[in-house]
Amino acid sequence: MTEQKGKKDKKDEIYNNLLRKSNEARTIRKIVMIISLVVVLIVAGIALTGYLYIQSSLKPVSPGSKEMKKVEIPIGSSASSIGQILEKQGIIKSELIFKYYVKLNNETGFQAGTYDLSPSMTIDQIITNLKKGKVLKQAKLKFTIPEGLQLDEIAKIIAKHTDYDQAEILKKLDDPKYIKSLMEKYPHLLTDKLLEKDIKHPLEGYLFPATYSFYEEKPTLDQLVNKMLVKTNSIIAKYEDQMNKKKLTIHETLTMASLIEEEATEKADRHKISSIFYNRIKVGMPLQTDPTVLYSLGKHKERVTYKDTEVVSPYNTYQVKGLPPSPISNAGETSIEAAINPEKTDYLYFLAAKKTGKVYYSKSLQEHNKLKEKYITNVDND
Template sequence: MYINQPKKPFLKRITADNKKRTIVLASIIVFILVIGGAFLYGKSLLEPVKKDSKTTVNVNIPSGSSVSAIADILKENNVIKSEKAFQYYVKYKGASGFQAGYYHLTKGMDLNTIIKKLTNGGTNYAFQITVPEGKQLTQIASAIAKETKYSEKDIIAKLDDQTFISKLKKQYPDTITDDVLNKDIKHPLEGYLFPATYPFTDPDASLEDIITAMIKQTNSYVETYKSSLEKKKLSIHDALTMASLIEEEATAKVDRHKIASVFYNRLEKDMPLQTDPTVLYAAGKHKDRVFYKDLKIDSPYNTYKNKGLPPGPIANAGESSWDAALNPDKTDYLYFLAKSNGEVVFTKTLKEHNKAKEKYITNKDSE
């Protein structure tokens, strides 16, 4: 008699084989995920700490530093994500010859960029502050804050501090005078921080030292132009104020000495200067254009409502504006206006000025 054999053991074998295949397949997937994850993680360690960041981080690499020590310094300053990743990458790239010095890095730099800088060599200064021409004190405070540990609020407070200003008066009596203490002045040292690049070798330079370096540079120009100031019977405060107006009104295509002539001609005729930058300074705003409603602002800086120079400078001024303030052209011009392309039209009468205004501004606005 033929008896059917039970199929159950066969099914068990199939089930067991399926389990094995499943376990193997799962293991392969996990392995791939682990390897892939490790690769992605490792790749991320080579990327910038903060992509697109342009804030300068000043790093000092001492002489004789090993790759390991350099990695620790970079991590401590938060310009790399991992010390080990940096060391492995340096070895992988075969990079060597790293040099001592100060390096001005950013969190937006990748390892390739950092390694290249370390190979090329650093600077002999811990940090530097660049102060462009035509900048107001609040903007300069921002530039200082960007390169140092000091906040804008602390910098402004120091710049306005009467004790510090008294100290500067004693140190630079020809430059910092009682004129800066006028009650109508917004910031006593506005216009006194000379536009230049200032390197500092001490990474912990005090705020007073930083500001004093800028005042010292202004003082050197005061000494240079001392005879011109005396000849023109112009105080340093008024000279800086005039230079700041010229700086703020000037474009790349204008003769600053002609602008100076207009301002001096108007002062001589007891006419208000009517310069738009003073209105914007009074309002504390940065705008491309001044409207008639802006001209009504009640402020001693508003040269549409007040005759003469404003209480003090409205920005810092470069050497070309200084020279224009002390050596204006001899002209009969009383008006000027800037065309859209930056060129400036000078006129002698209000009638000529209005014609130029209609031709170059009013008609342009209606297009």
């Protein structure tokens, strides 16, 4: 009897264990099902939210609006920069959605110009308008800022075409309060770097060289400056991915580009000059570029003397290694691109020969001095 009872108890224990495991398995399956359901609901919720966001972004900002806004699209604007302009003006809801909508629909052929656009327009209507390229009316004010100009020269051009005085313009462009207000408008382009103590002019190199048209009778100085900064922003946006890969900041890029712009001649290869500057930085050599000496002196001279190179200034690259604190002039797109993509060379020196008009590159000081003797010294003694 005792043996039979023991066998029965063992069977009951096995049965109870199986029953408990079965219950645990059912509980686990329920938990898994609940978690899976929650995950599905979360994913569905995210997808639905994304769908609704995209749908909303594709709709007009204000369907019933009768307001018309003048929107200028600069030459060479990308879909991304156009989207930024339209979003800032309140014509579309999302620059990002606009950019991808344009790409997915393979929309191209946008025309530069000033357009009359409304927040009540659909994205398709806006795209149609931008592809027609119809400028509203004749510009009331138009001026050109050439490449390689310093801020005081740009101020002089603005003064020539407006009622503003050159000194008045420079005072505003150097005003820390005004710079801070611009930094709020263009946080990606203008950083705290501009207000560091060694910076001579905060906006030096940031006002892009181009032809600017204005349709107001008397645009404010702020309008003039903003249009130039928008242009700079649109150019920089085209190279942002490349700059990120090279770990270059916008400030560094514009500073290097300004040196290339100042040193380059028509026949000079900006990419080779760019490589020389980067090669010098890499081996710890000073850049020793004459335009930085002239910028330090605040003068425009044909020739830099030995005494000039001794000027004490954070911009004097004969005395201070590395890049100067900020750009020394405004650079064109070609120089900006060269600053980002230097040619791969072993050159450390270059000189522009007056007699031949060519630019000669060398890897050693000895080779450079020979070229200098041949194309510079001998020519001067003739």
